[in-house]
Amino acid sequence: MTAAPDHRPTMHAATLAQRLDRAAPYLLIPVLVVLGYLAIGSTSSWLTLTVSGLAMGMMIFIMASGLTLVFGLMDVINFGHGAFVSVGAFVGVSVLLALGHWTGAPSLLLNLTAIGLAVIAAMIVTGALGWAFERVIVRPVYGFHLKQILITMGGLIVIEQMISVIWGPDEIFFARPETLKGAITFAGAALERYRLLAVAVGLVVFIAMRLVLTRTRIGLIVRAGVQNGEMVQALGYRLRVVFIGVFIAGSALAGLGGVMWAMYQEVITAGMGEAMMILVFIVVIIGGLGSVEGAFIGALLVGLMQNYIAFLEPKMALISNIALMTAILMWRPQGMMPVVKAK
Numbered sequence: 460m461t462a463a464p465d466h467r468p469t470m471h472a473a474t475l476a477q478r479l480d481r482a483a484p485y486l487l488i489p490v491l492v493v494l495g496y497l498a499i500g501s502t503s504s505w506l507t508l509t510v511s512g513l514a515m516g517m518m519i520f521i522m523a524s525g526l527t528l529v530f531g532l533m534d535v536i537n538f539g540h541g542a543f544v545s546v547g548a549f550v551g552v553s554v555l556l557a558l559g560h561w562t563g564a565p566s567l568l569l570n571l572t573a574i575g576l577a578v579i580a581a582m583i584v585t586g587a588l589g590w591a592f593e594r595v596i597v598r599p600v601y602g603f604h605l606k607q608i609l610i611t612m613g614g615l616i617v618i619e620q621m622i623s624v625i626w627g628p629d630e631i632f633f634a635r636p637e638t639l640k641g642a643i644t645f646a647g648a649a650l651e652r653y654r655l656l657a658v659a660v661g662l663v664v665f666i667a668m669r670l671v672l673t674r675t676r677i678g679l680i681v682r683a684g685v686q687n688g689e690m691v692q693a694l695g696y697r698l699r700v701v702f703i704g705v706f707i708a709g710s711a712l713a714g715l716g717g718v719m720w721a722m723y724q725e726v727i728t729a730g731m732g733e734a735m736m737i738l739v740f741i742v743v744i745i746g747g748l749g750s751v752e753g754a755f756i757g758a759l760l761v762g763l764m765q766n767y768i769a770f771l772e773p774k775m776a777l778i779s780n781i782a783l784m785t786a787i788l789m790w791r792p793q794g795m796m797p798v799v800k801a802k
Contacts, residue, residue, distance in 0.1 A: 484795040484796055485756065491763050491767075492509060495767040499767070499771065505648075506645070506647075506650070511651070511762075513661075513759060514651075514658050514723070515761075516758040516759035517661020518719045518723060519742055519758040519761060520754055521664050521716035522544055522712070523742040524665075524668060524709075524751055525712035528705050535601070538612045538736065539611040539614040540611075540709070540713055541732030542588075542615045542619060543714055544720070544731065544736075545717060545733070546584060546618065547713060547716065548718060549622055549631075550718075551581040551717065551718030552631060555574070555577045555636075561636075562634075562636040567638045573636060578715055578718050581714040581717060585710045587707075588618075588710060589707045592614060592706075592710070593706045597610075615733060626729075630727070630728050632725065634725065635653055639722075643655075653722060657723065664715070677701070684696075684701055738761060738780065741781075742758045744794060745795060746795055747793060747794030748794060750794070750795075753797070756795060761780050764779050
């Protein structure tokens, strides 16, 4: 009797290849960091640029995370997301200016309390604005992508004009809280205090989103709704309510990102959110639609790439992120970690 052929080596090789394929996106960040070090040469300059790139990436991730969930779950292309960034920035900065005696005090506790109140106010206002935006503007165009682009772009323009009416058309300059000014020295590198805070906030937001999506019932419903919304509805869950909740949460995260970006730039304008949407959409596309992990990795890649290239070849910084997106989409046309929907 002839023995059956042993396919175990082939199966093992296939499993190993699948693991490497899944791990590949996570390896891009350390690879880019190492290449940046080799290209820059100076340890202190490299460390400063790396922290700056991580801080920038974390803030972009905060803004992009809500949008990628909205697209993945609701199949909505929301160009109005940039308006929530701008509104969050203006509301947050208004609170910080009103609490000038706290932000100007040499007390880290008072400074962080002022920032916390500014963030809470910004997230409440942008969350409420997101609820109204979904009901009035987005809901009538579910399933029609071209109409979504046109009407949400119109909503963005209207909200920007409302910002100019309420806060005025001019740029607003302000200073960061006292204890977050300046930098600390580490290994000969100057690391700005605020950028270290931005890295910490971004990590907290990412970990919190991962815990909610993987360890809670609502997170399970959201992830199931992204992959197969019809099945979730068939099980008796009110997916429409989940849609609205995700939209409000995404809008609130945009408001948080707006406050963080405002303190990063120390100047705000009505069009700042619209300008940021280019980077946000790049992150969402290269990360994979509906993937929080993909958006996280994509945002860090964008932040690091832009800072490294701006130092090495400033003229190339303008096209570095487009080149990054092109390279990744040539490698993985659906993005690095797309959520696969049931057909």
